[in-house]
Amino acid sequence: MRLLNLRVNGDALSTAAPAHWTLLEVLRYRLGLTGSKQGCDKGDCGACTVLVDGKPVLSCLTLAALVEGREVTTIDGLMPAHIRAGGTGADPVQEAFDRCGALQCGFCQPGMMLSARALLNRTPHPTRAEIKDALAGNLCRCTGYTQILQAVELVIAEAGGAAVVPTDWRAELEQ
Amino acid sequence: MLRCPKFELATPTSVAAATRLLADAGPSAMILAGGTDVMPNLKHELFTPALVVSLARIPELNGIRRAEDGSLVIGAMTTIEAVAANSQVRERATVLAQAASLIAGPQLRTMGTLGGNVLLETRCQWYNQSYFWRQALGFCIKKDGTKCHVVEGGAKCVAAASNDSAPALMTLDAELHFESVEGRRSVRIEEFWLGDGVFNKKINAGEILVEITLPSTPSGHRSAYGKLRERGSIDFPLLGVAARLDLGKDERVERADLVITALAARPHRVQRAGEILRGTQVGSEDFVTRVGELARLAHKQCHPLENIPGDAPWRKAMVAVYARRTLLAAAAGTGPVHHL
Known part of the structure; x- marks a missing residue:
């Protein structure tokens, strides 16, 4: 057993786990933060994506002990962070995913939304190519990619104050 | 659900401390850089070390600088993302920047390191599988068995070198620098490889890859990387x-x-x-x-x-x-x- 002092979603949390436990296992089975999903568990699918110091990483391949002293953000922390920053309701990324129907089963969504959030924090006005590139490590097996890309575009447009007509991605994808 | 086998974790903060730990622990220790290759392999029980030595807390292994003689010096723990984005690498070693930009997906580039990619374990579809999968089929020559499932009757392992950085660094005449308790050793990447899929690198026990140097390229240098x-x-x-x-x-x-x-x-x-x-x-x-x-x-x-x-x-x-x-x-x- 190893004592772990972690910073997760702005909270300082202490717990203990064996040295070989991953961050994902500690989040889910020690801290009860089940928003991060256990998918392939070997770095293919992106369902376990969390932000460490603002950058998307795979928590299934990160040993928990190695994120001590770093800031971890999971999907569970996105809405509280938005409210702390003076916003109302859920994070705009979560809102947009909801309104665009960017989900079916929802399993990939936490990772997908965190990758999108990290992109928008880094680049507030990404191009379509940049959006696709940023989400390249998150797999959606219900194939809802069209609406997912639409949702990210919606966030960008609304942040700019535009009246929003979601882009029709299908035309472009069929070319 | 795949879980790591049990091991102890050490997080040294200097290369000297890390080499000392490796020398003391002997063959039961294993180095962990970014973890994007080692962690799935641990979960598949391809490696079962008693001690894992993480290099994540050693700041001296991180960063890209230009040496006095014009060569580029890249710390082994510099992330793939940082290598791909670095303006000097893009300009003077385009092939490496392009190869780095095509490694895995964004999360894995954020976590993975250049040193880790150079030392990537060879891959084979009969090897990179869970213990259950491998024992059901019958173990192979690379791990626990005697039979090759790729080449019938093959006596030599043919697992594939799958690191994108390696061919790029070979065209750039890169040199690899290792440290151990015995001191420092440098080797040209050209001479680093062995033709054996079980272990394809000439690296000695207890050595840590600390730096990769790229000699300066002439002004007419052009290079590119292609990946299928x-x-x-x-x-x-x-x-x-x-x-x-x-x-x-x-x-x-x-x-x-x-x-x-x-x-x-x-x-x-x-x-x-x-x-x-x-x-x-x-x-x-x-x-x-x-x-x-x-x-x-x-x-x-x-x-x-x-x-x-x-x-x-x-x-x-x-x-x-x-x-x-x-x-x-x-x-x-x-x-x-x-x-x-």
Whole structure:
């Protein structure tokens, strides 16, 4: 057993786990933060994506002990962070995913939304190519990619104050 | 759900402390860099170390700087993302920046390190599987068994070198620097590989890869990387092609180099590349013809096996296509060559 002092979603949390436990296992089975999903568990699918110091990483391949002293953000922390920053309701990324129907089963969504959030924090006005590139490590097996890309575009447009007509991605994808 | 086997974790904060730990622990210790390759392998019980030594808390291993003699020095723990984005690497070692930008997906590039990619474990579809999967089929030559499932009756492991950085660094004449309690050792990457899929690197017990140096490139240096993979967004290479052209007066080729990986245990340098292209003027009809000739030669020299996904005959056919496109991209100063 190893004592772990972690910073997760702005909270300082202490717990203990064996040295070989991953961050994902500690989040889910020690801290009860089940928003991060256990998918392939070997770095293919992106369902376990969390932000460490603002950058998307795979928590299934990160040993928990190695994120001590770093800031971890999971999907569970996105809405509280938005409210702390003076916003109302859920994070705009979560809102947009909801309104665009960017989900079916929802399993990939936490990772997908965190990758999108990290992109928008880094680049507030990404191009379509940049959006696709940023989400390249998150797999959606219900194939809802069209609406997912639409949702990210919606966030960008609304942040700019535009009246929003979601882009029709299908035309472009069929070319 | 895949879980790591039990191990103890050490997080030294200096190279000296890390080498001491490795020397004391002996063969039961294993080094962990970014973890993107070691962690799945641990979960598949391909490695079962008693002690894992993480290099994540050693700041001296991180960063890219230019040495006094003009060479680029890249710390082994510099992330793939940082290598791909670095302006000096992009400008002076384009092929490495392009190769780095095509490694895995964004999360894995954020976590993975250049040193880790250089030392990547060879891959095979009969090896990179869970313990349950492997024992159900019958273990293979690379791990726990005596039979090769790729080459019938094969006595030698043919697991594939799958690191995109390796061919790129070979065209750049990179040098690898190791540290251990015995001191420092440097080796040219060209001489680093062994033709054995079980373990394809000449690295001694207790050594840590600390730095990778790239000698300065001439002003006419052009290079590009081409990568074939199943999904354009994330996979390991089914073929990796690094091309280098050094141009002299009138844009004539002075030096040409072509290295191809994801075939067998070590990257393959295409023989006679320099001989075929030397003296030809980039953009001329002669150049395009010679590039075609070199691509056909590469096709003849490369023998993809059924060791990684993708039909071997298709991958062989693609050798010529990717060699030609990557050489033309290098000449034009574009790239990377990528199907998506």
